[in-house]
Amino acid sequence: MGFFDKFKKVFKKEEKEEIEIYDKGLEKTRGKFLSQIINLNKTHKVLDDDYFENLEEILIMSDIGVNTVTKIIDRLKYRVKKENIKTSEELKDIIIDEMFIIYVGNDIITDKINYAESGPTVILFVGVNGAGKTTTIGKMAYKFKSEGKKVLMVAGDTFRAGATEQLKEWSDKIDCDIVYKENADPVSVMYDGVEKAKNENYDIVLIDTAGRLQNKVNLMKELEKINKVIGKIIESSPHETLLVLDATTGQNGISQAKNFKEITDITGIVLTKLDGTAKGGIVLAIKDEANLPVKYVGLGEKKEDLRVFDIEKYIHGLFKGIDE
Template identity: 40%
Template sequence: MFSFFKSKPAPEPETPKPEQPAAQPESSPPPVEPTAAPAETRPGWAQRLKQGLAKTRNRLGGQLSGLFGVGRKIDAELFEELETILITADVGVDATQALLDTLQKKVRREGLTEAADLQAALKEALVDLLTPLQAPLDVTPHKPFILMLAGVNGAGKTTTIGKLAKLYQAQGLSVLLAAGDTFRAAAREQLQVWGERNNVTVISQEKGDSAAVIFDAIQAAQARGIDVVLADTAGRLPTQLHLMEEIRKVKRVIEKAAPGAPHEVLLVLDANTGQNAVTQVKAFDDALGVTGLVLTKLDGTAKGGAIAAIAQARLSPARPIPVRYIGVGETVDDLRPFDAREFVEAVFSV
């Protein structure tokens, strides 16, 4: 049964002042996704991943299949066309160049002449590029394990929290939600709907700032022996420096409530933002020290290549930020851990 815990504001001396709403306010919350259909009537995850990435596959995989047609020879023109396809698929200039360099070395090393031989080579090069981002999240080392979620308006933070709650419950873990997005219209109510659906307690305040709500949630989780706390925060643009400073203060309050926390800082990215996702990763990482990414809405108009751009951007500092989860559907169980080979196979599959 859903329960609503209302607590007094935490006596935290450094609790930040209420944040100003981001430049892209949402007048009403996005609709909560429908619940999943019975398992026996639904395809397995691999098939749903393939279906969810259909638009990505049509844009990227379809063009590549045509490029690597039977009978075509490997030449400079082919590499130029491949470069165009990858860049327009949001793979990014740096990642595209890295992939082309890998393929050209393979052609010279193995003496390849047929374009068809390059398709398998490209798949393997993509898998190699994305594999450093594959790192499943273990939420068991701490109790409570505190996850702080951040991102821009509309990226899908609140929806992701609801899906994560279901995912962790399926692992036998107890979950508590902190309604820390205190400025978006009806954000608290939206999270309460997710709480009711998953039979999870939601800590919120009718009035109060984000840090105070999350502080109370951590104290409640500690008192109740909860395994996982999912802390929502208000959306903000990375260019709004004063708001980025406010979210830093929220993180400091979490650290005071539970030394060593947050144990995971998840940045939620809308895959449809393309190359802007890379900019968001860098800005939020500078502000918060992002430890994991969630890539949502891959079933929309996303071209899918942004994940390669993110991978390439993080390889140079030798600290790749892992993609913990990807979302490829609208139902509550359409959020799963990222698997590099599974992702690439779904993009290229017929």
Template identity: 50%
Template sequence: MGIFSKMKLGLKKTRESIFKQVRKLLKFKKLDEETLEEIEELLITSDMGVETASDVIEQLKEKSGDYDSPIEALKDILNDLLKMNHTEPIVENPPLVISVVGVNGTGKTTTIGKLSKLFVEQGNRVVLAACDTFRAAAVEQLRLWSERMGADFISQGQGADPAAVAFDAVSHAKSKSKDIVIIDTAGRLHTKHNLMEELKKIHRVVKKVIPEAPHEVLLVIDATTGQNGLVQAKKFMDAVEITGIVLTKLDGTAKGGIVFAIVKELGIPVKYIGVGEAIDDLKPFDAAEFVEALLGTEELEENEV
């Protein structure tokens, strides 16, 4: 099954619960105020949020007359919303250092395992750093992923200083000419230390080995938490510079609109999405494919005839 087919299948619930209704309301050439209000309510219900949904509707009012159909206008508006001017980090001297942050329960450690699979398949030599030392299960889970993917594993066990583990991992990768280091950080601390201060410390320490590191800071958000995910994101953004979002569990009870809210309200690109539990169900995010999976499916065409 191709990437688009997997994403379409993963988004089936959100597509059929909300966006199918949006599409039906957009069948008509002209949109009256009542129809626009209905669409706006549906978009808000999709976890898009009031601010983002309102902006989309305003654009739809202005632009729908320029298209053959309002559905095409909406697709372009949503595509433009998701397209951000961001560049991938350029690393002159490997390793590329990626810090993965987020609260417990978002699928952070599993996401790291799936990311390592993507990178290994591209021919990269990967190092996994077990810096979530406050949760024994996280260390063991990451070790299993490293064995499965053929990645190096750096750990000092439960209770160790996370920053010391990160320092060891980056130093190891640099000395052994590895390509990528992925740091698994804590999502909650069971000590008197503040979580955000711990993250800052990890980032300060890796800079002692590679001044530009971490080159990427990916925030993992559980899509099913909806607008609460935005609240989480803002807290992390206050502490560290987030360069991209990984949105997990889009195949569950997530409503899809949260993707647009994140990009619009936070100004951070979504870089990967999780649309299933299988090892290859983490995909690089493609805005056009995502919008098409929500609004342009063959099943909807057939049902609407």
């Protein structure tokens, strides 16, 4: 059975639209990556050193990350030997298989949102300037509201001029409640927001923060303060601290993930602008090198363009057409 027959069996009918959004969002990554693999398989029927050197280069170019690629290549060589695989044609499915294995691994870190058992679920968004935090909050608020949840956005970025205004625009556009306070200390805005959410029984609280990484120590202290204040109002909150990463920055995203992990307790990644890059391989590297799960992906700028990350749909989007 070919790879895509397997997928057709796994995906349910109602997921068709979701799959199309992934396929479209990964067009750029796939375009480059897939044509190179198909080409390689045409020019290299036999699995010799030259084949593996070329494959390694293709994987690195799609930003999977050198360490992760080395691991994949070693695994492939091992399986070629063990399973007595002779041709590049036979290896196709194994490459896809190994990408799954790298992502899923043996660990149990979950890619699902950790909802509060009762009361509001608080989600804090962190990340460097322009990564897409504010936009992601807008999209996520829209998503939760469509599911019938009572959502509150908190404009915790009081540093950048226009940041509050930007979130207010989203709140108007998708008709979502917002807490903001011009020229205030970010922690005091967050305090007001979380307090309101608790008193008025909101389901979800989405907190925006300023993008800054100039000074690790300051950022660490600031986030400690935020966590302490929020945690006092709602026990064990924030329930999620999502690091927003711009996929177009490629390998730089990996170092951001590692840096932020040292600063605060990151629970997952939102990978934005996947639609605008050929570097979609970064998903695998983040998981393998920073051991953080991608929980959401941004596949465009519109309110509908945020998706819960799904490794099967992602790999499908990456390899669609390999059997043709």
